[in-house]
Amino acid sequence: MSSASTSLLPVDANLGWALAVLLATAVAVTATARLSPDQGFGRAREVLTAGVRAAVQLIAVSAVIGWVVSSRSGLPAFLILMYGVAVRTAGRRITANGSWWWAGMPIAVSVIPAIALLLATGLVPPHGIAVIPITGILIGGALTATVLAGRQSLSALAQRHGEVEAGLALGMTERDARIEIARPAASDALLPGLDQTRTVGLVTLPGAFVGMLLGGADPLVAGAVQLFVLIALMAVQAVAVTVTLELVARCHITSEQPDGPRATRARRFSVHRRRTPVTPQP
Template sequence: MDGQNIVVGWPLAVVLVLLAAVGTLVVRLGRIDGWRPVATAAVRAAVQLAVVSLLITAVLASGWRTAGFVLLMFAIAAFTSAGRIARAGLRATIRHMPGPAASIAAGVAPVLAMLLGAGIVPAKPVAVIPIAGILIGGAMSATSLAGRRARDELHARRGEYEAALALGFPTRDAALLVTRPSANQALVPVLDQTRTVGLVTLPGAFVGVLLGGGDPVQAGVTQLVVLVSLLAIEAVAVLVTIELVARTP
């Protein structure tokens, strides 16, 4: 660290490469899953953050560019969730995008509008982009988890679903009967993070404010706003996701 900032140089590059290699090697040796996703995720993160770092100055100079960048984040989040849920090729992923897009938007749009309208988050590009990114990212994760779990439950408990149909249940109600009990699993990450904040973890918003020169109280308030917002956003995203899955099982 140099004062309050991470020093950019060859030691940082070496450490990052070693960490990525360790993660990849552990997954491969432990036969947890394919090692390639870990390696490619690390490389993609480095490339994408490098590009964003170069573009961010131009984006922050304009409100319209900021809005466009937020929409780009939203589109990528919807595409990513659609791919996780569909587990298919590019065409199938694109075809499934409206569902995840609706789930993410239903959670993020009203909460972000409330934060901006109440003046809690300043309507400035430098504040909007990071907050919007955190909120969209949380909604994306919840949507992916809820959608995949709902699809898995419908597949594993197909007999129960068909039995409910045979008893006269509408398609939606039969699907919800199977998918709703496990939907809360998609909220476990945000619930755990919120319950243990300050005791086990100091999440990104808190650390970011401190690194930016803010005081601990300001950092704590910022993190609280983010976590409570994420609880609301992810709850809505999960609800909309299982509803959409139930209507198209």
């Protein structure tokens, strides 16, 4: 099986050249098309940085993975590191202010119960070689869902803030007014996971399935494990989107500073509405 794996993707100079060409192509296309919010070259730099970081990080992980999977202290430390990086990445994508650390809640609330269920039922053995990749897949899915839900919710609230204020004028709480506007946008964060699950086996062969096949597993067993991962991933993303939406609605995650002008104005207006009695019209 090792010879098959080697022939599939030889680790030699050709691999390095192929990776360099593909990364250069991604950077060149992104820069030429100016695929950045400001139509500049920011995204092109991010693509280059992401590619280089991925190479460095995978090399480092490959060097320490043997120690991590066999060490009692190494495994939890590595899982905490994965979680911390995911929280910081999601938080920075959602908002640039001090509320970024709230991104840790949807990731933790969605991933921890799923991993606990996998371990409790024995579907995933409590060994690093099994726990690390499954946890990584679920954390990655929660990260993506949190970022998409947060960004789209905040964008909808920024574009439709007048509707939020109209809801406050009608007597709605700030949480209810914000969540009514943000919910449709946040729900779109579930679409990538839904499309991946719908097209599995027809358009794509996911990594867990391919990895088990390359490791010599029976195709039916590999398919069953991949199906379980996809269903668990949908559950994780649904919870992550729901928690993120709630945090945005309650102004814990916001694109403004905590005492920004719009938030302050909305709170003053809401308080004024609650304190001012409504006089019936004749």
